[in-house]
Amino acid sequence: MAIQPNKLGYYAEYADQIPNNFKKILLQKEDRYFYYHFGLNPLSLARAAYQALINKKITGSSTINQQLVKILSNHENQRNWKNKIKEAYLAIALETQIDKEEILNMYANTIYLGNSVQGLNSASQLYFNRPANNLTDSQILRLIATIPNPTLNNPFLDKNARLTADLLPYYSGQIDQTEKIETFSNDEIASAKKVFYAYIRDPAMLEIDSLGLCLANSPKICQLTIDKELTAKLRDFLKGNLTVLAKNNTANGAITVIKEPQNELLAIIGTPDPTVDAYGYKINMAVQPRPIGSTVKPFIYLQAFARGLRPYTLVDDREYKYIIDSGFALYPKNYDYLYRGIVSLHYALSNSLNVPTVKTLEYVGLNNFYNFLSQDLKFKPIAPLPSYQLGIALGGLEMDLLSLSYYFSIFPNYGWLKPLTVYANNQTINYTSSTPNDYNLDKKIADPQYVQLINKILSDRLTGVEEFGLKSNLNLPAKNYGVKTGTSRDWHDSWTIGYTPDFLVGVWVGNSDNTAMDNISGSLGAGQIWAQAMNYILSSKYNQKTDFNFNLIASYNINGSLDWGLPNEKTASHLNRLLNNDLITNPHNNDVFLWSKNTQIILRASQKADWQINNRPAGQGTEVIFSPSAPGTYAIFAQAKNTTSSIKIIFNQPI
Template sequence: MNMIISLGLSLKGNLFICPLKFQKCIFQKILVELLGGILKLNRMVPFLKKILIFFLLIFIFTFFIWSYFQQKFLTEIYEKQQSTVFTDRKGEIVFILPNERGYINQQIQKIPPRVKELLIKKEDKYFYYHFGFNPFSICQEIISKFGFGNRKGSSTITQQLAKILLNKEKEKSTKNKILELFSAISLEIFKSKDEILKMYINSVYFGNQVQGIKEASRLYFGVSPELLNDGQILQLLATISSPSEINPLKPENITVAQNLAQRLKLDLSNLFFIEADQVKENVKNYFKQQDLLFEIKPFLPSLKSNQLTIDKKLTQKLREIVKRNIEELKFKHAKNAALIVIKIPENEILALIGSPDPTSFENGYQVNMLKKPRPIGSTIKPFIYLKAFEKGLRPYTLVEDREYKYITALGFPLYPKNFDWKYRGEVSLHYALSNSLNVPAVKVLEYVGLENFYQFLEKDLEFKPIQDLNNYQLGIALGALEMNLMDLAKYFTIFPNQGILKSLKISFNQEQKEKIITKPEYVQLVNKILSDRKTAIDQFGLKSDLNLFQENYALKTGTSRNFKDSWIVGYTPDFLVGVWVGNVENEPMEEISGQLGAGKIWSEAMELLFNSNYNKRTPFDFSCVKEFYYKNNIEFGLKNDDFEKSLTALKDNSLILNPHDGDKFLLKETTHIILRAKNRVNWFVNDEFIGSGKEQFFSPKKEGCYKIKAKSIFRQEIVTICVIG
């Protein structure tokens, strides 16, 4: 440097003589200026060093801060990948919700040693020696792009993890590669190698909507990662490069896994691979474990806890019962069914089945029939009788089961009929409800009052009908009211819960509302009737699926018009089971009643529960019920009853039973009108005597209105009928 300075001074002193005629040549000027600049630079070197060091420190500090927040950002993404897991009341996994990317992901905390070993050998053999990137691999990839070599990828495990977390797997650009590189370095700075490896194995996609080795192991092989053999591990590792095309469901997967084994120098003779057909069965069983999501999905927004009140194993057994019975009922055109089990007195849902097979796309199985309103048939009758008992009627109250005429709001006549089209004369309400007679139910609803019953449904039970209740009127007693199975089952819980209505619980820590609907003594009267299987023999027979080996249970069946819906709700003081059978398309079945359709499923479900821990054999409380003796029979009422008053509260004083006032008949040669009275009477038509007795035939000869009079010793009654051509 001193020589250069001396030379510069000599030049500046014109010691160097230019051979040209110019006093100074251009070269001399340039050289002088250059050497002068070097001289000045030499004086500035310490200052430049400080500037460079300062900016270098700023860069390092900035990159460190950026790396901290970047790895924190990536860690948050990683943690959000974890799917929400819902367990049943016993802690078993019921279903797993997909994460934000639509993948099912459960993360493991410790990688099985063999999985770890083979993963590193395949993906990144220098994983423990580099700092997030492999410069030699990067150089080889760059060189291969110019036609030298055939290296296709240079990403380390850390870079692959960054790419997954940044969701940039399909976006290959220089900008993304730089971001992935710096993100990988940020992870290396703040995470240990084992943490990075764990994050990677929990984040890698294995196809068919599963992310991470835990769910991949369960999906394809039905085992946890700890139980994977070398062949299965290789099949999963072979999937990583092309999860949609080379996953274990594809026959090519085994070929790729075998090639991988050779590359890793493993002995093929010691490896056991799972064929695609077996994998398909495993996948089918895996998604079958997710069946309950079908029924519980509507409740997800309101769930307060990830632990559900559901019993998974019980639900699986019940679904098999439903599926098997529906297969048997298909020949009678019944294709769909739903079932609910509620634990009493907590009103915790133990089982929900809205479809025999939610994985099937046949027969409307993708429709959840738990929430679809359908006409509930005779299952409404216990509620009608409950209100009647509040108003003074009793199980021993007598009612005439005969033909009655009612005029609907539209002006049309209504003649209620029983299920079997027979009338039984004078019967008790106990007998009428036990045998589900329609005509007495209409008389009881008439006694309760429509407005009173409407208020009970909408105000007390807080039921929301799908149409104005005035559209149903007395048709409610004939089963026309629509309701879904879950609501019906919830309302039925007032009977085993002593008149208290509680909201249904499907998860623990869920807020539950309670409401007193009626007094326990009236509930006990209903329970006494519905638990009496002997009185129900006339309608249901001695041998019936409804007759179970344990006695402390009550039930009510229902069948809608034209056999479109088959219902049953039965309960003990420990649990309640409700079942619906029918068709999604609302098509009629072939004479499948509540007993024959839903009843078969219900009886099997009840027997399953009778043999479970949920059966505490708690007896019904009949402490308020009193026995009364009437005509050599034992009847039931309440203490302090006015027996005679309640006995005849529905007494019908009509003398003429048929025809009804205002009836119209079509005139034909074969028209014969039956005149029927309660007692022996004299019959008159237009004041002309035609005969005596309880029954008499009248054959009109011409059109017109006729005055029919029945006259006994004590009274007489007149009705008017019309005969039209």
């Protein structure tokens, strides 16, 4: 458990047993007749009274009992006869209720020893980085020298070393008189404080520390927006699910929760158990960048809608060939390696289709999307953005969960990216974590009408049935939520980000060492944890049951299906913007194949065509089978009613 500051702001770690050598050295200086008096020392009282009459000054005469009462009564700075008399009465009363050893233990646990530490155990850890039962006699003496004035006499100050040296002769035969009393340098003091405050912190603060919030080397009480009860509950969800997913080679996960529209961070969980040293559990995976898979797609479509595309815009989901900067050909594939022909962008995003997203990103323009990421979101990628190219649409862009969740907040906030609030007093955040991104932005990222189009798609659980099924982790007992999943290449990362107008939940699942999981997709891995988290928060005070606002968009009947666009627009001008007039759709120009006697290639056209191969008739129709007679280059020509098309393909002899 963590050592939390008490009501006085002191850190106290209480102990049932106090070391015998501490008791012995303490009593010799502070109260040598402790085991013989009844709570007061008559000789000391008489001496103090005489001094008061002669010098008109109250002098020290307190027993351990009286000092304990003074501490418990909080009268340490209120020294007068009234309090002295009251303390004397209570000191005697202690003797009738508690035995001597318990009184000593209470005193040792409550004595203030400077620098916000109370009690022997806490002081031992702060000043000497060891438990009390491992203190040397000279170290005990240094703590006892602190008692009269902890602020000015504590072991971090040179005066303590001098006072301790002065006390040594009184312990001749008990404490080594030749032991040198070392002083602390400023660097040693700073290091000791840092070690101590790390020691007293709750292991569950691992994530907060990794963000540089409420730094471990500062004793300041830090008021955060983090909901501790919610954090603990979600960590239990994460731990339980990862225990089940372990059979699929899945060890790590992370969860973030942001309260909307305030953009307050309610929870950040980067490990299922921060007390465990193995399995990468000491790493805050919520701030470790990983390929984000299809969770990037809403941002691509958002940019496309702002440039004239609409949810009802049609796209041909088929094989395309792109020559990337390396000179190699890229043939984008969908998650299930199937093509669906002509579909709407609404359908494509709902079912997370890769090929239509690549065509959409091509329409937006890579440079325009790079600028959106780097200039609008101020996102700082691991590699230069141009190195990702169209791979961004295929999930290759790396980002950490906290940053991705923060950027996703533009959707429940209708295009506005607000500062991520962590401190309860709304002070500006100065993150010093490993994530380089800026969480203090306060700017409009997109027009609200285009965000509403995205929200309409992501909150539509019916259109995505083909990909996710009628029964899915993504189906919740609510209607006012949007959700997007993502899976990185070869099952390395599973993502789910979802939100209502009241809160946002992000989940990542994978392995800290970046090994692949066994067939764990976004909806199966992160999706299960996300659903548990969402259902829990839906039943909490954070769910205000706020509905999405769709006042800036309109419904249209497009070819017999209901879809969405902007009010009073001419749908025909947006419908076919992604469709091209390619006649030959398969194969592609300069495609290379391995030749054999049994090789067959399907020649495919977008409409009925007459085909020629090397200027010889080869058939008629939308598909023709071609069997090359020998290796070599072949000229393919197709002619339809109002268009023609030609390509070259190459067949190589096996080596």
